[in-house]
Amino acid sequence: MYNEWVHQPVYRPIRLFESEFLEGRTQAAWYWVLIVWLPAIFYLSATIAGSVLWTYSYGVPMTFILGIVLWLFMVYCIHFLFHHPLSSNYYLITLHFLLHGHHHKSPNDRLRTVFPPSLAIALFTVLFMLLRCLLPDGLDISMLLGLLCAYVFTDMVHYYLHHCKPNENSYFHDIRTIHVKHHFEQPDKGLGIATKLWDWIFNTGIHPLGCSKYTGSTTTMGRRK
Numbered sequence: 001m002y003n004e005w006v007h008q009p010v011y012r013p014i015r016l017f018e019s020e021f022l023e024g025r026t027q028a029a030w031y032w033v034l035i036v037w038l039p040a041i042f043y044l045s046a047t048i049a050g051s052v053l054w055t056y057s058y059g060v061p062m063t064f065i066l067g068i069v070l071w072l073f074m075v076y077c078i079h080f081l082f083h084h085p086l087s088s089n090y091y092l093i094t095l096h097f098l099l100h101g102h103h104h105k106s107p108n109d110r111l112r113t114v115f116p117p118s119l120a121i122a123l124f125t126v127l128f129m130l131l132r133c134l135l136p137d138g139l140d141i142s143m144l145l146g147l148l149c150a151y152v153f154t155d156m157v158h159y160y161l162h163h164c165k166p167n168e169n170s171y172f173h174d175i176r177t178i179h180v181k182h183h184f185e186q187p188d189k190g191l192g193i194a195t196k197l198w199d200w201i202f203n204t205g206i207h208p209l210g211c212s213k214y215t216g217s218t219t220t221m222g223r224r225k
Contacts (some may be wrong), residue, residue: 002093007187008100014106016098025118026098027111030159036117037152044145048138060142063135067146075154076198079191107183114155115163122149157194174208181206 017023048060082100097105103112127147131140155170159177166172175196182190190206192199201203 001099002088002097006097007184008057009105009107009184011108012106013109013111014102016102016180025115028114028116028118029111030114030156032117033114033120033152033155036121038105040092041145041148041152041187044148048142059139063143064146065127065151067143067148068150069146069149071154072195073151073198074194075194076192076202079193080202080204082190083188104183104187110159110163113159115151120151124151128189154194161193177208178206 015023082096093101103109106112119179124144124147128140128144129142134140135143157175158164158179160172161176166176175194178190178196179193186206189204190199191204196205
């Protein structure tokens with residue numbers, strides 16, 4: 001079955017599209033996240049500091065923090081849905097594999113560990129349009145800034161967990177151990193990626209103690225000891 005097959009990893013890149021253009025839109029080196037989004041973050045920060053902050057002295061930090069919390073919660077919810085058992089529907093399976101399944105099938109693909117900026121731009125455009133409808137001018141920007149900061153942080157942490165080796169007894173060592181177990185032992189647990197908060201709240205946590213049999217001494221995720 002697909003649910004079993006997709007969690008049996010291979011250690012090579014997987015091509016998704018025959019078209020070079022479409023294939024390229026699904027790939028991104030980690031540094032493109034910073035190149036694309038740090039200027040946007042600095043610009044939005046300057047916009048808030050220049051005018052909005054004086055109008056909403058309390059609202060700006062509150063909506064900024066709410067944006068961070070909202071993004072981390074969205075990541076958890078989407079991850080939860082991705083690991084809900086799928087039916088045998090061909091189109092649902094194809095959609096799942098394109099959006100997330102390929103990452104579990106090929107967890108060491110460095111070009112598919114972060115969310116491609118081309119797709120992220122489309123997503124954040126939609127989110128900003130929604131925020132403009134729901135919030136006053138200025139507060140929509142501060143919440144968008146919180147969402148963007150949390151997105152960049154989560155993507156960088158996710159890449160770090162897959163392709164680097166944190167120091168033992170550190171927070172990132174704990175969440176890397178959890179993430180390895182999520183990939184190879186308990187795919188329906190450890191869904192928070194950069195935080196343990198939502199896993200704790202919804203009882204989907206994985207205890208970081210006890211090293212996974214797939215956590216080796218190198219930075220490569222998924223190789224047996």
